[in-house]
Amino acid sequence: MARWQPDAPGRLAAAALDLFEEHGYENTTVIEIAERAGLTKSTFFRYFPDKREVLFDKGTLTGVLVEGITSAPPAAGPLDAVADALDELGRTFFTADRREFSGRRQAVLNANSELREREALKRLDLTASMIEALGRRGVPSLTARVAAELGTLVWEIAYDRWIDTDNSEGFGPLARQALAEVRGAAGVVG
Known part of the structure; x- marks a missing residue:
């Protein structure tokens, strides 16, 4: 090359x-x-x-999420703003041409504890960035934290489903489906 x-x-x-x-x-x-x-x-x-x-996005993913939360309609609730941001991830970051690479990347991460640890730290940073973005929207601190934590959970569920080779659905719809499931589970737990 x-x-x-x-x-x-x-x-x-x-x-x-x-x-x-x-x-x-x-x-x-x-x-x-x-x-x-x-x-x-x-x-x-x-x-x-x-x-x-080399296998991590250097903040690109976080930037897309923060921008998605920031640009969500003013009337959107905290979790809806996070859902809008996840939709944006599906349009700009988790596209069909990245699916194979992402699945292979995840397999490499899963096989190495140092890389899994780094991925966990990145997810903590991602959650903290969502909390900050929601706070700038005027969302109270505890509510912002809960919405961001749930958003991270939804992201993880959707991502795992998206990289599954038997799945051809886009990330955005998978995130919306995972959000509905998480909301349903929260109702059962509550």
């Missing part, structure tokens, strides 16, 4: 995923990832601080 080709971060992520699948996360080096992508080690470090971060 020539060095001048565009989307160096995407190429590095694809190369890393291939190598992690082939040799395991622990047995793959940054130099191997860069070489597989047709880039240099210094180019790798221009985009990622370490090999662990």
Whole structure:
């Protein structure tokens, strides 16, 4: 692959995923990832601080969620604002062309405790960002926290269903279905 080709971060992520699948996360080096992508080690470090971060979105997902909450209609309740943000994720981030990569990525994460830990920290950051965005909408602190925690749960359920190879439904509809199920379960628990 020539060095001048565009989307160096995407190429590095694809190369890393291939190598992690082939040799395991622990047995793959940054130099191997860069070489597989047709880039240099210094180019790798221009985009990622370490090999662990190459499979994470660098805040893009969080930015889409926060913008979705911010731009939700003023009359939308907290959980409805989160649902609008999840719809936006389905339109801009979890698209059909990313499904295979996302499923493969999740399998690599599931096989490595260090990567699962990093994913858990990213989810905590995601939840905190949703709480802040809801707070800026004037949602009381406890309500914002509950809505964000439920939103994260809905996101996880929808994501697991979306990456399932037997499923062809889009992320947005899956998130709306998961939200209805979570609301139903909350009624049963209540």
